[in-house]
Amino acid sequence: MLKLSNYSDDILKNLSLTLNNQQSLIILGSNGAGKSTLAKVLCGITPSDILLQNKPLYQYTTKERTKLINYIPAKLEIFDDYLSLDEYLNLSKLHTLLESSNMLKLLALEKLKNKPCQQLSSGEQQLTMLASAILHNAKITIFDEPTANLDPQKSRDVFSVLKSKLFQSKIIITHDLNLAYKIGYDVLYIKEGKIVFSNSSEEFFTESNLNDFFGTSVKRIKDEIMVNL
Amino acid sequence: MKYLMYFLAIILIILAPFHGQIPIEFYNINNPTSVAYKLFWEIRLPRILVAFFAGGILSLGGLIFQSLFKNPMSTPYTLGVATGSTLGVAFAIVFGFGSFVSLFGFFGALFTVLILFTLTLKLKSYETNSLLLVGIALAFFYNAALMILFYLSDESQSFEIIRFTMGSVDVVGVENTLPIILASLGLLSLSFFYKKELKLLLTSNDYAYLKGVNVKKVNTILLVTVSLAVGVCVSLTGPIGFVGLIIPHILKTIHKKSAEQLMLPIFFYGGFFLVLSDLIARNLGNNSDIPIGIITAFLGGPFFIYLIMRRK
Numbered sequence: 428m429l430k431l432s433n434y435s436d437d438i439l440k441n442l443s444l445t446l447n448n449q450q451s452l453i454i455l456g457s458n459g460a461g462k463s464t465l466a467k468v469l470c471g472i473t474p475s476d477i478l479l480q481n482k483p484l485y486q487y488t489t490k491e492r493t494k495l496i497n498y499i500p501a502k503l504e505i506f507d508d509y510l511s512l513d514e515y516l517n518l519s520k521l522h523t524l525l526e527s528s529n530m531l532k533l534l535a536l537e538k539l540k541n542k543p544c545q546q547l548s549s550g551e552q553q554l555t556m557l558a559s560a561i562l563h564n565a566k567i568t569i570f571d572e573p574t575a576n577l578d579p580q581k582s583r584d585v586f587s588v589l590k591s592k593l594f595q596s597k598i599i600i601t602h603d604l605n606l607a608y609k610i611g612y613d614v615l616y617i618k619e620g621k622i623v624f625s626n627s628s629e630e631f632f633t634e635s636n637l638n639d640f641f642g643t644s645v646k647r648i649k650d651e652i653m654v655n656l
Numbered sequence: 657m658k659y660l661m662y663f664l665a666i667i668l669i670i671l672a673p674f675h676g677q678i679p680i681e682f683y684n685i686n687n688p689t690s691v692a693y694k695l696f697w698e699i700r701l702p703r704i705l706v707a708f709f710a711g712g713i714l715s716l717g718g719l720i721f722q723s724l725f726k727n728p729m730s731t732p733y734t735l736g737v738a739t740g741s742t743l744g745v746a747f748a749i750v751f752g753f754g755s756f757v758s759l760f761g762f763f764g765a766l767f768t769v770l771i772l773f774t775l776t777l778k779l780k781s782y783e784t785n786s787l788l789l790v791g792i793a794l795a796f797f798y799n800a801a802l803m804i805l806f807y808l809s810d811e812s813q814s815f816e817i818i819r820f821t822m823g824s825v826d827v828v829g830v831e832n833t834l835p836i837i838l839a840s841l842g843l844l845s846l847s848f849f850y851k852k853e854l855k856l857l858l859t860s861n862d863y864a865y866l867k868g869v870n871v872k873k874v875n876t877i878l879l880v881t882v883s884l885a886v887g888v889c890v891s892l893t894g895p896i897g898f899v900g901l902i903i904p905h906i907l908k909t910i911h912k913k914s915a916e917q918l919m920l921p922i923f924f925y926g927g928f929f930l931v932l933s934d935l936i937a938r939n940l941g942n943n944s945d946i947p948i949g950i951i952t953a954f955l956g957g958p959f960f961i962y963l964i965m966r967r968k
Contacts, residue, residue, distance in 0.1 A: 472862050489868040497866055506726040507858035510914040518856055518867060543912075563867070 428596070429496075429567060430478040431469065438464045440620040446567065451597040453607045453628070455640075456617035462600045463501065465617065466569045469598065470498035479567075493521055497565035501572045503552035505544045512547065512555055513540045519559035530558040534584070549576040557585060561593050569598040574606060586610070604645060604652040608632050616640060658911075665928045669708065672931050673700035676938050698829055705833040706892060707825040707934040707948070708927035709840040711899055713889045715926025716843060716919060717882040718900025723858055723915050724875050725788055731900035732886040735791030738897075739798040740768030741890035746805045746817045757820075758891040765887025768794065769880055776876060822947035823896035825934050832892075839888040840923075846881050847919050850874055855916040896949050899926055902960045909963050929956070 429446040438461040446452060456462050467473045471484045471492065478484070479495050487495065505515070516527040531537045534554045539547060547555060553576050560568050573589065574582045582603075589597065590610055601607055607614065607628075614631040616624035624631060624640070632652065637645050646655050673696060674680045680700065684692035718731040725734075732738060744764020748757045775790055806814055827833060847854070853874045856864035861871050903926040907918050933951040940946055 467862075470866065472865060489870055493866070493868040498862075500862065504860040504863065505858075506723070506860065507914045508908060509912050510855075510858055514855075514914060515859065518859070518863075521867065 428480055429469065430481075431475065432478075434468060434475055434477075436464070436468075436473070438620050439468070442620070442622060444469075444615070444622070446596065446598070449596060451610075451612040452599070452615055453610065453612045454598060454600045454615045454617060455602075455604070455607060460617045461620040462617055463571055464620075466498055466571055466598070466600060469567075470496050470569055472498065493563070493565065495565060496567045496569070497560060497563045498569045499556045499560050499571060499573065501575060502549075503544060503547075503556055507543075508545055509543045510545075511541050512536060512544055515544050515555060516559055516562055520562045521564065523562050523564040525562060525564075527558075527562060530561055533588075534558050550578065550581060553577055554581065554585070557588060561588070565595075567596040567598065568594050569600070571600045572602065573599065574601065574603050582606075604641075604654070608652045662924075665925070668935075669704065669928060669931050672935050673704050675935060676700065677943075702827045702830050702833045703825050703934060704931055705830070706827045706836055707930040709833070709836045710825060710889045710893050710896065711903075711926040711928065711930030712840055712923040713836070713843060713885045713926075714896065714900040715903035715929075716847060716923045717886050719904040719915055719919065719922050720847060720854070720878055720882050721900070722904060723854060724878060725785075726860070727785075727788065728905070729901070730788060732882055733895070733897055733900065734788060734795075735768070735772060735883070736794035736798055737765050737768050737883045737886050738890045738895040739795045739802075741765040741887055742821055742895055743798045743802055743805070745820050745891065745894075746802055746809075749813050749816050749820075750805050750809045761891025762887050765883060765890060769883040769887070772883070773876070773880060776872075776879075819947070820894045821949075823894040823949035823952075824945070825893050825930065825948055826945070827892060835888050836892055839885040843881055843885040844919075844923065846878070850878060851916055851919075854878075855914065858915055894949070896930070896952060898949075898952050898956050899929060902956045903929060905960065906963060 428448045429444075431442065431444045434442045442465065454462050454465070464473070468475050469477065471477070474485060476483055479487070484492065484496070513527065513531075516530060520527055531540055534557065536551070536554060536558065539551060544552065544555065553573065557573060560570070570589070574585050577585060586606055586609070589599065597612070599610070599612070611628045613627050614624065615622055616631070624636070630636070632647065634647065637647060644655055646653050674682065678695060680692045680696050684690045685696040687693050714732070721730045721732055721734070722728055741761045741764040744760040744762070744767070745757050747764075748754060748760035753760060771794065772787065772790065776787060806817065809817065853864065853869050856867050856869050857871070857874070865871050904915070904918070904922050907922050907925060908915065911918055911921065930948070930952070933948050933955060936955075937946045937948045937951045
C-alpha cells in the first residue's frame with residue numbers, strides 16, 4: 428500500500444521501504460539516525476516520489492491524502508497562545524464518527540478541555556496528539572515517540588490504545604524497546620540513514636541481535652526488555 | 657463589560673466627526689447651504705471613514721501576518737510593503753508626479769508584492785522565515801533608495817515626503833474613501849472564507865498540511881491580499897506604523913481566544929483606535945493637526961508595554 432523506492436537526501440541514503448495493507452511497523456534506531464526525517468518523507472511533508480496505493484502521494488487531492496496518511500510528531504507544535512485542547516481536537520476530526528468528547532473521556536483529558544494547548548504539560552500534550560490521531564483516523568498513522576514524556580501508568584494506557592483496533596496501519600518510531608517488543612510488529616532498524624535490519628519481531632529480539640545493535644546497554648530478562656543502566 | 661466597551665466605542669465613532677476645531681451642529685448636516693454640511697460630508701466624514709478602515713486593515717493584516725509567519729513581531733511593515741509604498745510616493749513627489757501620489761504609492765506596494773511573490777515561487781519549500789528575511793532586506797534596500805530621493809529633492813519636496821511618512825488620514829470627499837472601503841471588504845471576506853485554514857495554520861504548517869490544507873496556496877493568497885489592502889491603505893494615509901502590531905496583541909490578551917475568532921473584534925478596535933487617535937490629533941494642536949502616527953505611537957506604546965508586563 429505504501430512504497431518508497433531508493434530515496435536519498437542529506438540524511439537518508441538510498442532508502443527503500445514497503446508497507447502492505449493492514450501491516451504495522453516499528454522503526455528503531457539511535458538518535459540522529461534519520462527516523463523522524465523518514466517519517467516526514469512518508470507522510471509527504473518532505474516531497475518525494477512515494478507511492479500510496481500505486482499512485483504518487485502528490486497526485487492525490489488534499490482531502491484524499493488526509494484519508495490515507497497522518498503523522499503525529501514527537502512534540503506538539505502550536506503557535507497560537509489560546510487555542511484550546513478541544514478546538515485542537517476538533518480540527519483533527521476528519522474521517523471518524525467518534526466524537527471528540529469520547530476521546531477526552533478515554534484519555535482522561537476532560538478537565539483540560541478548555542485549557543490552551545500551550546499550557547498543557549508535555550505528557551498531556553502527548554495524550555492530546557494521540558487523541559487527535561484517533562479522530563483523524565487515516566489509513567496509515569505514523570507516531571514519533573508516542574510514549575516519550577509519559578509516566579508509567581500513562582505509558583501503559585497509550586500502549587493499549589496503540590495495540591487496539593482504533594487504528595488501521597501504524598508506523599511507530601520509538602526508543603521504548605519494551606513497547607516495540609510487546610507490540611510484536613515487524614521491525615525496521617535505521618543506522619546512519621540506512622536500513623540495517625528489516626524483519627519480524629521474533630527475528631529482531633534475539634540475544635545476539637540485541638547485542639549487535641545495543642551492546643551491553645540492553646538485556647532481555649524473561650519476557651521483558653530492560654535497559655541496563 | 658465587553659459589550660459595554662463595544663457600545664462606548666461605537667458612540668465615540670459616531671460622535672467623532674462633530675468634534676474638531678470647528679464644531680459641527682448635528683441638525684445642520686442635512687442642510688446643503690450650511691458650512692457645517694460641507695465640512696461634515698466633504699472633510700470630517702471621509703476622515704473618520706479612512707481612519708476606521710485603515711485601522712481595520714492594518715490590524716487585521718497584522719493578525720494574519722503574525723499567524724502565517726508564526727512570528728508575533730511580523731506585520732505587513734516587516735515585509736517591506738509599506739516601505740515600498742512610501743518609496744513610490746517619494747518618487748512621485750520628487751519627479752513631478754505630485755497629483756498621482758496615491759497611485760504611485762499603490763504601485764510601490766504592488767511592486768513589492770510581485771517581488772516577494774516571485775521569490776516565494778523560487779523558494780524550494782514554503783519557508784516563511786526566509787521570506788521574512790527577504791522582507792527585511794528589501795526594507796533596507798528601499799530605505800537606501802529613499803535616501804537617494806531625499807538627496808535629490810529640494811526643501812519643499814523633502815518636507816512633503818517627511819510629512820507623508822508621519823501619516824495622515826486627511827482625505828477630502830467621500831468618493832475618495834471608496835478604494836479603502838472596498839479593500840477592507842475584500843480583505844474581510846477573504847479572511848472569513850479561509851477561516852478554517854487560518855485556524856489550522858495557527859498550530860503549525862505541518863499540522864495544517866496533514867489536515868488537508870494546501871499551505872503554500874493559502875499562504876500566498878492571504879499574503880497577497882493583505883499586502884494589496886495595505887498598499888491601498890498606505891498610499892492614502894502614509895505609513896501609520898504600530899497599529900498592526902499592538903491591536904492584535906492587545907485583543908488576544910484581553911479576550912484569550914484563538915486568533916481566528918478575533919478577526920472582527922481586531923478589525924473593529926483597530927478602526928476605533930485610529931478614529932480615537934485622529935480625534936486627539938485634530939483637537940490637541942492649536943491651529944494645525946498633529947500627525948496621527950505620533951499619536952498612535954504615544955498612546956499605543958506605553959499601553960502595550962503595560963500589557964506585556966502584566967502578562968503571566
